Amino acid sequence: QKEVEQNSGPLSVPEGAIASLNCTYSDRGSQSFFWYRQYSGKSPELIMFIYSNGDKEDGRFTAQLNKASQYVSLLIRDSQPSDSATYLCAVNIRYGNKLVFGAGTILRVKS
Amino acid sequence: GAVVSQHPSWVICKSGTSVKIECRSLDFQATTMFWYRQFPKQSLMLMATSNEGSKATYEQGVEKDKFLINHASLTLSTLTVTSAHPEDSSFYICSGRKTGDNYGYTFGSGTRLTVV
Numbered sequence: 001q002k003e004v005e006q007n008s009g010p011l012s013v014p015e016g017a018i019a020s021l022n023c024t025y026s027d028r029g030s031q032s033f034f035w036y037r038q039y040s041g042k043s044p045e046l047i048m049f050i051y052s053n054g055d056k057e058d059g060r061f062t063a064q065l066n067k068a069s070q071y072v073s074l075l076i077r078d079s080q081p082s083d084s085a086t087y088l089c090a091v092n093i094r095y096g097n098k099l100v101f102g103a104g105t106i107l108r109v110k111s
Numbered sequence: 112g113a114v115v116s117q118h119p120s121w122v123i124c125k126s127g128t129s130v131k132i133e134c135r136s137l138d139f140q141a142t143t144m145f146w147y148r149q150f151p152k153q154s155l156m157l158m159a160t161s162n163e164g165s166k167a168t169y170e171q172g173v174e175k176d177k178f179l180i181n182h183a184s185l186t187l188s189t190l191t192v193t194s195a196h197p198e199d200s201s202f203y204i205c206s207g208r209k210t211g212d213n214y215g216y217t218f219g220s221g222t223r224l225t226v227v
Contacts, residue, residue, distance in 0.1 A: 043221040
């Protein structure tokens, strides 16, 4: 079982719609969870992180964490073509305090 | 905000030669530096974790004698790919973190290595 799993996509949504990205993780002791956006050929850029159960909102982005079910999600409201990218879920694995990444979900926002 | 400067941004080298990649934390002290590798259409794979002044801890399957990591100061970490081969061609990315900051992973801009 992979430590962090994501659906590779691509996920296609029309402009203005809500994009929903999901991620599951295996280490129940994981403490913090991150969403990054990566454009082709570029380094990942942080969207937001979450460490408490529930929702955390930042502008058009909402991260949701459910530790009991070991999943974390990212909602993007009012999706824009510029949001088209690969979205990486990363989990702070308890051992070694290191970030482990999922395979990423490709998001395509069509205008 | 925190910045990690990574150089070079791209490099082409001949098979059998060595290449050094540098990551400098410009406005914070990176007590820990993580080194990742990303092959096309794949995710970031952690290669090693280094703490300032200590030997790096390598992930399973990563050859420590091939990928030399030096983290001699709080602001500079280097990765040297020794005796590079075409299969080492990849996108290498560093990420710095300062002591006590559990959420501040600052990524460098990455280095595209092509071995010919």
